[in-house]
Amino acid sequence: MTQLKHLDNSPPTPGKFKMDKSPYIHRLRWHGSLAKLTFWSFIFLGLILIFFFRSPSSNSLPSDPSRRSLRTYNWGGPAWEKRVRSSARVRSRHGMSVLVTGAAGFVGTHVSAALKRRGDGVLGLDCFNDYYDPSLKRARQALLERSGVFIVEGDINDSALLSKLFEVVAFTHVMHLAAQAGVRYAMENPGSYVHSNIAGLVNLLEVCKNANPQPAIVWASSSSVYGLNTKVPFSERDRTDQPASLYAATKKAGEEIAHTYNHIYGLSLTGLRFFTVYGPWGRPDMAYFFFTRDILKGKTIPIFEAANHGTVARDFTYIDDIVKGCLASLDTAEKSTGSGGKKKGPAQLRVFNLGNTSPVPVSDLVTILERLLKVKAKRNIMKLPRNGDVPFTHANISSAQRELGYKPTTDLQTGLKKFVRWYVSYYSGGKKASG
Ligand SMILES: O=C(O)[C@H]1O[C@H](OP(=O)(O)OP(=O)(O)OC[C@H]2O[C@@H](n3ccc(=O)[nH]c3=O)[C@H](O)[C@@H]2O)[C@H](O)[C@@H](O)[C@@H]1O
Numbered sequence: 476m477t478q479l480k481h482l483d484n485s486p487p488t489p490g491k492f493k494m495d496k497s498p499y500i501h502r503l504r505w506h507g508s509l510a511k512l513t514f515w516s517f518i519f520l521g522l523i524l525i526f527f528f529r530s531p532s533s534n535s536l537p538s539d540p541s542r543r544s545l546r547t548y549n550w551g552g553p554a555w556e557k558r559v560r561s562s563a564r565v566r567s568r569h570g571m572s573v574l575v576t577g578a579a580g581f582v583g584t585h586v587s588a589a590l591k592r593r594g595d596g597v598l599g600l601d602c603f604n605d606y607y608d609p610s611l612k613r614a615r616q617a618l619l620e621r622s623g624v625f626i627v628e629g630d631i632n633d634s635a636l637l638s639k640l641f642e643v644v645a646f647t648h649v650m651h652l653a654a655q656a657g658v659r660y661a662m663e664n665p666g667s668y669v670h671s672n673i674a675g676l677v678n679l680l681e682v683c684k685n686a687n688p689q690p691a692i693v694w695a696s697s698s699s700v701y702g703l704n705t706k707v708p709f710s711e712r713d714r715t716d717q718p719a720s721l722y723a724a725t726k727k728a729g730e731e732i733a734h735t736y737n738h739i740y741g742l743s744l745t746g747l748r749f750f751t752v753y754g755p756w757g758r759p760d761m762a763y764f765f766f767t768r769d770i771l772k773g774k775t776i777p778i779f780e781a782a783n784h785g786t787v788a789r790d791f792t793y794i795d796d797i798v799k800g801c802l803a804s805l806d807t808a809e810k811s812t813g814s815g816g817k818k819k820g821p822a823q824l825r826v827f828n829l830g831n832t833s834p835v836p837v838s839d840l841v842t843i844l845e846r847l848l849k850v851k852a853k854r855n856i857m858k859l860p861r862n863g864d865v866p867f868t869h870a871n872i873s874s875a876q877r878e879l880g881y882k883p884t885t886d887l888q889t890g891l892k893k894f895v896r897w898y899v900s901y902y903s904g905g906k907k908a909s910g
Pocket residue numbers: 656657658696697698699749750751752760761762763777778779787788789837864865866
């Protein structure tokens with residue numbers, strides 16, 4: 476009870492207290508002190524009780540300093556555990572039980588829905604932060620809830636929560652998609668990238684390595700790890716030691732961290748380098764999304780060009796193709812070999828490009844949007860700012876083709892048509908979460 480020490484007037488070694496010799500005064504003082512002590516003890520106990528009653532699970536208290544930045548989420552209790560179990564229950568014969576982190580995110584929502592559709596058990600986890608409009612995340616959550624996927628609200632940095640989830644469900648797989656995304660925002664808020672993409676990843680892997688059985692993990696890396704690499708198309712064997720943004724650097728760090736956990740603990744790990752994923756329910760911070768919004772509003776859109784009027788291009792990849800790649804990665808993931816934090820033998824470690832293999836200049840993307848929206852864009856062509864963007868990306872997908880049977884089938888024109896249809900219905904329908 477160190478907090479009470481400064482309220483306690485009694486001397487540390489009573490026998491040596493010689494200033495006041497009168498037993499009467501001494502008794503009075505002693506009684507006074509006892510009354511004060513009792514009074515403050517009640518206040519202190521009261522505060523503790525209020526604290527506990529306000530948070531349904533004592534496990535979610537941010538007690539250690541590394542967790543102080545975490546928001547307090549409500550989790551725990553028998554009803555909560557029942558929902559967790561029911562959502563993660565496998566309903567098909569050879570199904571898996573998957574924890575999907577970032578389930579209210581763009582890719583997370585689509586992957587969770589696809590897994591649930593084929594009978595796998597799915598439990599979502601998401602912190603619902605406000606990097607972009609949280610109401611879109613809530614609408615995705617509502618969509619998933621209707622198909623029986625429960626999303627637990629919490630941070631991947633919360634080890635008590637993660638451990639609890641593994642205590643309640645023996646997940647066979649983790650689809651780790653929770654991350655701080657976006658290339659340019661890393662200059663504004665570098666700490667959020669370290670928090671989610673490095674500290675959060677390590678925390679998740681720590682819990683996975685201690686789980687018994689250990690799950691197999693598939694996680695989202697990024698095409699941005701190729702950075703200033705100029706050899707095209709980008710192959711998994713190419714150099715990735717020249718990241719152009721802190722975002723890219725944290726994803727690259729993630730790949731090295733994955734290697735370590737595979738090497739020491741026998742965790743089965745598959746990293747997926749996504750190439751500019753787009754589609755319905757997408758991320759409003761991405762160019763195709765805010766270009767659509769701004770073209771419709773009649774606002775000027777900045778279109779970047781490389782040095783000497785060079786083209787800036789992206790290997791835009793449609794969400795359904797990415798989902799197929801994610802599911803194939805889960806299906807081909809071998810079991811982790813360790814248990815209880817100990818490695819028992821070598822485990823699988825993979826990295827795949829998931830792209831479309833046909834880069835499109837950003838100016839062509841805008842032309843397609845103009846045609847679909849039937850509105851002429853106000854273009855402001857400007858030099859690619861030094862903010863982490865790279866001039867082009869282009870995936871070599873032969874490895875994913877060979878090992879996952881991955882074969883993208885949606886071109887940008889077709890994919891954007893589906894996106895625009897969703898965008899118009901979502902934003903004109905009072906943001907109703909319609910599919
Ligand atoms: O492939 C990836 O790994 C990455 O893809 C996207 O990053 P990015 O390709 O930069 O996607 P956008 O931010 O949507 O930009 C698309 C293109 O539009 C260009 N752009 C962006 C913004 C703008 O105002 N004007 C503009 O011309 C960019 O230079 C880029 O060529 C995602 O935002 C990242 O989270 C993801 O990891």
